[in-house]
Amino acid sequence: MTQNATAYHHGDLRAALLAEAAAMIDEGGTSSVTMREIGRRLGVSRSAAYRHFADKSALLVAVAAAGFDRLRERLEAVGAGDPDAGIERLPRVGRAYVRFALENPGHYRLMYGKEAITREDHPELRDVANGLFDELVSIVRSYQESGTIKRQDPHLQAYVAWGAVHGLASLLIEGQILTAVDVDGLIRQTTATLLDGMRARR
Amino acid sequence: MTQNATAYHHGDLRAALLAEAAAMIDEGGTSSVTMREIGRRLGVSRSAAYRHFADKSALLVAVAAAGFDRLRERLEAVGAGDPDAGIERLPRVGRAYVRFALENPGHYRLMYGKEAITREDHPELRDVANGLFDELVSIVRSYQESGTIKRQDPHLQAYVAWGAVHGLASLLIEGQILTAVDVDGLIRQTTATLLDGMRARR
DNA sequence: CGAGCTTGTTGACGCCGTCAACTTACTCCG
């Protein structure tokens, strides 16, 4: 057995490394994550992590992958997978998406940026991210089928929707939006404008 | 005179530093920028830059500031400042905005991210960025006055529009959108959806 | 021409990621 809960010396260093890196990422951004500092915090030597990850990038990739899993769970919990959720489905998913980003800013940046991670080298990440996008495309399709929105290229529409939500999350995370602004209202306004712009008019 | 074109030893090291840093940023991302490497490229010692910038962060701030100036020029050239530009004004500005981001990805990330630069410490940056946003708000206001779009809080509407365009630029820059996708079409679809979602209906 | 400021260089420090060589601790087979 390789990574059960009661491993050799430390307990389960691999999981501890992932957790600590994730915590540091959301505390001080990706740049604050340091192999040596992680070691210090876990009471372990600087290069201990190299028994579990090939290099720092591999550790970050694993953290990003965990982030995608968490995001997927969140979106599923909120009805992304339920075709019968009606008109409220897109706004709900959008809200959950932005919330996730706000709660895990470092994670989110890591997942959807390419500064720290070169995504091309990690098809696993690409795949899980694409899976989430496909979910969005299928939501768009079901809106089209129920006649709610215009019948255009679902991929284009999905990109537009994703872009709007991602942009909002991104602006909020990067501190570009005045803190006085009501975040929930902004999310609502975004999804409403989006839906209205895509809506089929008779 | 402090920074004329024919300065002491180098010529105009300050300007050369800015240009080289900007070039490196768009070549290999912010993380590829290194005080020592800039020195090497300019045939100057590693710490020469410290005569012109307090530290690396200050250099990056200056590069970002130059980027904001360039972006502002672009947007003005395309009609951001012209109140008589009609319904095409927002789409044109949106397109120019995304184009700028695509042509200067490293710059754009630097300007609107907080990983490399802590914006709070640099009110100058904050101000110029706010100036651009105010320009957008005034565009929104003029749309409202001409009865084209709903009369809602102009700031909210501006944030939604900015979010959509920034999100699109961001997704493109970070390589999240399949390269097969027609970028111009995507920009058009985004601005059209946006405008349609904000449009006043009689 | 020479004092004094500006500009650039060098040496040093403590960080960082990472590799190789080593030690420790566990497993498992005979």
Add this chain to the structure above:
DNA sequence: CGGAGTAAGTTGACGGCGTCAACAAGCTCG
């Protein structure tokens, strides 16, 4: 049950980084 083998963790070392202090060179201007 004891020893071999392997997995996990440590230490030393290397080169790269940002940055500071001490120094040198070069220009300006009285």
